Amino acid sequence: MISVEDKIVLITGASSGIGESCGKIFAQSGAKLILVARRQEKLEKLAEELTQKFQTKTYLLKLDVRDRQAVESAINSLPESWKDIDILINNAGLSRGLDKLHLGDFNDWEEMIDTNIKGLLYMTRYIVPGMVSRDGGHVVNIGSIAGRGAYPGGNVYCASKAAVRAISEGLKQDLLGTPVRVTEIQPGLVETEFSEVRFHGDTEKAKNVYKDLTPLTGDDIADLVFFCVTRSPHVNISELLVVPTDQANGTMIHRHNTSKIKEEN
Numbered sequence: 001m002i003s004v005e006d007k008i009v010l011i012t013g014a015s016s017g018i019g020e021s022c023g024k025i026f027a028q029s030g031a032k033l034i035l036v037a038r039r040q041e042k043l044e045k046l047a048e049e050l051t052q053k054f055q056t057k058t059y060l061l062k063l064d065v066r067d068r069q070a071v072e073s074a075i076n077s078l079p080e081s082w083k084d085i086d087i088l089i090n091n092a093g094l095s096r097g098l099d100k101l102h103l104g105d106f107n108d109w110e111e112m113i114d115t116n117i118k119g120l121l122y123m124t125r126y127i128v129p130g131m132v133s134r135d136g137g138h139v140v141n142i143g144s145i146a147g148r149g150a151y152p153g154g155n156v157y158c159a160s161k162a163a164v165r166a167i168s169e170g171l172k173q174d175l176l177g178t179p180v181r182v183t184e185i186q187p188g189l190v191e192t193e194f195s196e197v198r199f200h201g202d203t204e205k206a207k208n209v210y211k212d213l214t215p216l217t218g219d220d221i222a223d224l225v226f227f228c229v230t231r232s233p234h235v236n237i238s239e240l241l242v243v244p245t246d247q248a249n250g251t252m253i254h255r256h257n258t259s260k261i262k263e264e265n
Contacts, residue, residue, distance in 0.1 A: 005030035013092035015042035017192030021218035065119030098153035116160035188243030212255035213246040
């Protein structure tokens with residue numbers, strides 16, 4: 001098992017959900033964190049919590065990964081003590097809408113493609129060369145079960161996550177011969193802000209996505225990310241699909257009356 005103590009871990013989308021959970025699990029193990037997100041206040045709150053609990057060293061980047069020039073400037077301007085990034089967690093991503101393709105919103109499409117694909121590419125392009133030159137590093141891309149097959153209304157989102165899967169496979173092939181490892185995690189239903197973002201802030205609609213089932217949590221995914229990066233150096237977990245027990249694939253979900261079950265127990 002590899003120790004992450006004093007390793008520099010950069011996490012995009014770190015202000016909530018899976019990214020926030022990743023920050024907590026790596027902080028607990030002594031890593032130094034570069035926390036990246038658009039919401040500065042949430043980053044500051046998380047950094048304060050991690051510093052108080054674990055004395056974590058953090059560096060905050062208010063950054064929109066869709067902006068290539070901003071990404072280039074942010075990475076190139078890191079202080080010397082923060083430049084040697086050991087682990088990159090490409091977590092920033094989102095879904096917008098569930099429209100049929102022929103009725104889709106162009107702005108929604110562009111936001112998903114620019115964040116889920118281009119943002120991931122930008123971060124990878126500016127960080128991985130340093131890993132190669134230092135003979136070590138690990139890239140973890142947060143994909144989705146949606147990347148394995150489309151579902152009704154998921155058209156562009158599913159396509160963006162299929163791209164993440166292809167990019168992850170291609171990156172591993174391109175890095176063959178180096179010690180740099182590449183992992184893609186493909187979660188099913190995870191209860192985060194994901195559905196609220198998809199439905200443009202409609203909290204009731206978002207809650208119905210997880211109604212009468214037990215979804216995964218951000219902590220569940222962070223636990224898997226941590227597992228993958230702490231394996232022996234000769235072990236590369238290339239792909240990991242994880243779903244709730246109540247889910248079989250992108251469209252098959254078992255719903256039950258959870259409140260009734262809790263009462264009976």
